[in-house]
Amino acid sequence: MIGFVIIMQKKIIIDTDPGQDDAVAILLALASPDELNCLGITTVAGNVPLNLTSKNARIICELAGRSELKVFAGSDSPMFKPLITAEHVHGKTGLDGPILPEPKMSLQDKNGVDFLIETLESHEPGSITLCCLGPLTNIAIAIDKAPKIITRAKEIVMMAGAYFEVGNITPAAEFNVFVDPEAAKIVLNSSVKKTFLPLDVTHKLLVTKAQIEAFESFGTRVGKVVSEMLKFSERFDKQKYGSHAAPLHDPSVIAYLLKPSLFSGRFVNVEIETESLLTQGMTVADWWGVSGREANANFIGDVDIEGFFNLLTERLAVL
Numbered sequence: 001m002i003g004f005v006i007i008m009q010k011k012i013i014i015d016t017d018p019g020q021d022d023a024v025a026i027l028l029a030l031a032s033p034d035e036l037n038c039l040g041i042t043t044v045a046g047n048v049p050l051n052l053t054s055k056n057a058r059i060i061c062e063l064a065g066r067s068e069l070k071v072f073a074g075s076d077s078p079m080f081k082p083l084i085t086a087e088h089v090h091g092k093t094g095l096d097g098p099i100l101p102e103p104k105m106s107l108q109d110k111n112g113v114d115f116l117i118e119t120l121e122s123h124e125p126g127s128i129t130l131c132c133l134g135p136l137t138n139i140a141i142a143i144d145k146a147p148k149i150i151t152r153a154k155e156i157v158m159m160a161g162a163y164f165e166v167g168n169i170t171p172a173a174e175f176n177v178f179v180d181p182e183a184a185k186i187v188l189n190s191s192v193k194k195t196f197l198p199l200d201v202t203h204k205l206l207v208t209k210a211q212i213e214a215f216e217s218f219g220t221r222v223g224k225v226v227s228e229m230l231k232f233s234e235r236f237d238k239q240k241y242g243s244h245a246a247p248l249h250d251p252s253v254i255a256y257l258l259k260p261s262l263f264s265g266r267f268v269n270v271e272i273e274t275e276s277l278l279t280q281g282m283t284v285a286d287w288w289g290v291s292g293r294e295a296n297a298n299f300i301g302d303v304d305i306e307g308f309f310n311l312l313t314e315r316l317a318v319l
C-alpha cells in the first residue's frame with residue numbers, strides 16, 4: 001500500500017523589523033513554500049527606523065528570488081513612547097555585514113496595518129497565522145482599529161519576552177516588548193491564541209563558527225550573505241555575553257511553525273509591565289503556576305538545538 005503524507009500549507013503574514021536575524025527568519029519562511037504561504041510582509045520600526053526595515057524586507061525578498069511578494073510599511077513609532085532602535089547590534093542599515101544592492105521592488109502603497117486588517121477580514125476565519133518578529137505595534141494598532149479582526153487569526157507566534165533569561169535591552173526586558181510594551185499588552189489581552197518564543201529559547205540557539213562555515217559552504221549568494229550578516233551581528237553579542245557564539249532570535253518563530261516538535265513549553269499566565277520605569281516591558285510569566293492568574297499564552301522554554309540548526313541549514317541551502 002502506498003502511503004501519502006499530506007502537508008497542509010499554512011497561510012502566514014510576517015510582521016518584522018529587519019535586522020539580520022529577521023532576515024534569516026524571512027529566508028527560512030521563503031525557503032519553505034510547501035508548508036508556508038506568505039501572504040505579505042508588514043514592516044515596523046524597531047531594530048532600525050521604518051524606512052530602513054521596509055527597505056531591508058524588500059532586499060531579503062529579492063535575495064530569495066521572491067520579488068513578487070508584497071511588502072507593506074506599517075508603524076513608524078511605538079504607540080505611546082518614542083522609538084528605541086538597536087543599531088548597536090544590527091549596524092546603521094539594520095543589515096550591516098554584506099554589501100547589499102538597493103531593492104528594485106517597490107513598497108506597496110497600502111499601510112501595513114490596513115493590509116493586516118483587510119487580509120484577516122477577507123480570508124476564512126482561523127486560516128492566517130501572524131508571525132511577529134519585531135515590536136508588536138502594527139498588530140496592536142490593527143486590534144485597536146478593528147477589534148474583531150484578531151478573532152479571525154489562527155494564532156500569533158512571536159519572538160518576544162523572556163522569563164528565566166529576564167532581559168537583553170534592560171536587565172528586565174526583551175527588546176521587542178520593551179520597544180512597545182503597551183502594544184504587547186494589547187496583543188496579550190486579545191482573545192487570539194498566542195505563542196511566545198522568548199529569550200529563554202533564543203539564547204540557546206547560538207550560531208557557532210562551524211554553523212557560519214556551513215552557510216558559507218553552500219557556495220550560493222544566500223549562504224554568503226547570511227554568513228556575512230551573522231558575522232557582523234554576533235560581534236556585539238559575543239562581547240556582551242562573553243560567549244563564543246551569539247544567539248539567533250527570530251528564525252525560532254518560523255522553525256516553530258515548520259516543526260513544532262522541536263520546541264516545548266507551558267501554557268501559562270503572562271503579563272506585561274507597562275508602568276514601572278525599572279521593569280518596563282518585562283514579561284512576567286507564571287512558569288510555576290503560583291499566581292492563580294488564568295493561563296493565557298503558550299510560553300516556549302526549550303528547543304532541540306541540533307534539530308533547529310539542521311532544519312535551518314537544510315532549508316537555506318535550497319535558496
Ligand code: BDR
Nearest residue numbers: 019021086133175176249
Ligand atoms: C529581538 O530584538 C531584535 O533586536 C531582534 O531582531 C529580535 O527580534 C531579540 O530581542
Ligand code: CA
Nearest residue numbers: 019022133134
Ligand atoms: Ca526582529
